[in-house]
Amino acid sequence: MKTDIAIVGAGLAGLTAALPLQAAGYSLLLLEKSRGLGGRLASYRLNGVRCDRGLRYLTDEGRLLSGLVRSLRERQVLRPWITTSHRYTAEGLQQNPPQTHYVAPEGMSQIAKELGRDVPVWFSRRVAAITPQSHDWRLDLEAVVAGSDAPLEVTARAVILAIPAPQALMVLATVPGMDADVINPLQSVTYDPCLTLLAQYSGDRVPDRIPWKSVEFPDDPDLSWLGLDSSKRESSSLGSDRPVVVINSRAELARSHLDDRDLTPVIEHLLSQGAARLGDWLQTPEHLHLHRWRYAIPAQVWPQDSVVLKTPFPLVCCGDWCGSRQVETALRSGLAAASSVNYQLDHRSLAPIHSLWGG
Ligand SMILES: Cc1cc2nc3c(=O)[nH]c(=O)nc-3n(C[C@H](O)[C@H](O)[C@H](O)COP(=O)(O)OP(=O)(O)OC[C@H]3O[C@@H](n4cnc5c(N)ncnc54)[C@H](O)[C@@H]3O)c2cc1C
Structure with missing residues (x-):
């Protein structure tokens, strides 16, 4: 060829x-x-429910990115997800300044x-x-x-x-x-690695109203981001009767465990850290998937x-x-x-x- x-x-x-x-x-x-x-730009089906295990969302910052977002919105690949995101610090859960986050309801791989x-x-x-x-x-x-x-x-x-x-x-x-x-x-x-945990919950164990959809953890030693992924897909606040949460680890945690054969202890740790900060229900998912990103985000460019x-x-x-x-x-x-x-x-x-x- x-x-x-x-x-x-x-x-x-x-x-x-x-x-x-x-x-x-x-x-x-x-x-x-x-x-x-x-x-x-990676999507995955967890127990039949589509979720994003790589790129989480897009914002329209940057000349090229704003053009791409505009075009993909016109082609109905992207739609606005949230304007209010949160961060979790020693002061608890706080709102970030408003900014529209765009997602692909078919999964972010749909962009590609x-x-x-x-x-x-x-x-x-x-x-x-x-x-x-x-x-x-x-x-x-x-x-x-x-x-x-x-x-x-x-x-x-x-x-x-x-x-x-x-x-x-x-x-x-x-x-x-x-x-x-x-x-x-x-x-x-160099690149920072990341462990991405997808966790699916039974709808009857999840609160009717969850006050967050995208939470950054700027000071946390283990968690970097946690998002209610299923709310990207449908108009109800949870997005599914089997809600899915995505948890991204900090690079340091990923670096220590990237090559572990058994990641069960890390999975339990991520769930308990998420539960301690955002609600006990996060501790007990029904289905799980963990992805190891060796090259997640550039560190030294x-x-x-x-x-x-x-x-x-x-x-x-x-x-x-x-x-x-x-x-x-x-x-x-x-x-x-x-x-x-x-x-x-x-x-x-x-x-x-x-x-x-x-x-
Ligand atoms: C969990 C996670 C969350 C993220 N969230 C955000 C976010 O919110 N905002 C943001 O801006 N960015 C985010 N990113 C980063 C963003 O996804 C990347 O910056 C972007 O997608 C990189 O695109 P790329 O084409 O440079 O590389 P890649 O997407 O890595 O593409 C490289 C491709 O090359 C293939 N490949 C590698 N080696 C070979 C080989 N030898 N032969 C053939 N194929 C090969 C790989 O399989 C891959 O498909 C996130 C990344 C991760 C992992």
Whole structure:
């Protein structure tokens, strides 16, 4: 299989890089190790109820993000969830200044499905190595799960690595002759991990009225955020007769337990900490799911929008770790990578991203 541009990673950065390049007429292929689009825009079905285990919500801060939110609202992918969020401190539960939080009732991964509708993707294919040939790159792929009949090799004129820096370093280490002076600084980029607990409750055990939907814990040693996820989906205040709560741990707690084989003690700890602060009912869920995010939120970031490597053919890294952090950065960085690759290939005219989002 030959393509102009191979994009590694079908998260927000990879999808954002893909749109203008595809619209400019380049052939491209996204290579994704998991079975779906979105990366950390991740949804999950807990006992039949959809919930978000990655990106929690969007606000319309930032030039690109506000354009994306506007477009996704017009396409009825996003809708306002809350304007009042809370924080829990030594003084108890307090309201934050009003700000609209937007969510996708179909799950936040729906954002990626919408953006990637027309983009060719091979799923369950992990890019294991990149090698320069006489005219282009060869990418060697590993099958992550059986069942996909996509090939295990691709050649491309250019490669975009739209993945967290520590994962990009693993791929870059396979490129023969890669200059250590170029890739060593990338080792300064670090991520905070997170343990995300999804907990589903029996409706008859839950209070009729819950005074919060999204609570930050700025000073807590163990909890970072707790949200009534099911209230994103339906108009009733609980959102379901089987309400779901999502609890995100602090990075320190996740770092200490990320590789534990048995996470039962951590799960019980997260539940009891949540219950002690926001209500005893949180202690006794009926169904649970815990996800380990090794690369959840960038901690130490790269100072530029993308990393353009000195290689025989174009090779550019991007992601939420380039420039600042999180979603606005992933968008800006994906566009920077697209622009750099286009500059090194054919200098075509790239359409503004807002026109491709339809906003
Ligand atoms: C629990 C949680 C809550 C969050 N909440 C917020 C929030 O409220 N606000 C906010 O702004 N941000 C939030 N974020 C962060 C936000 O989700 C990310 O900043 C953004 O989604 C990053 O997009 P990305 O494309 O850079 O990376 P990713 O989404 O990580 O995409 C990278 C993709 O590359 C794939 N991949 C990796 N290596 C390979 C390989 N070798 N071969 C093939 N594929 C590969 C991965 O499977 C993944 O799909 C949250 C993140 C988490 C985990």
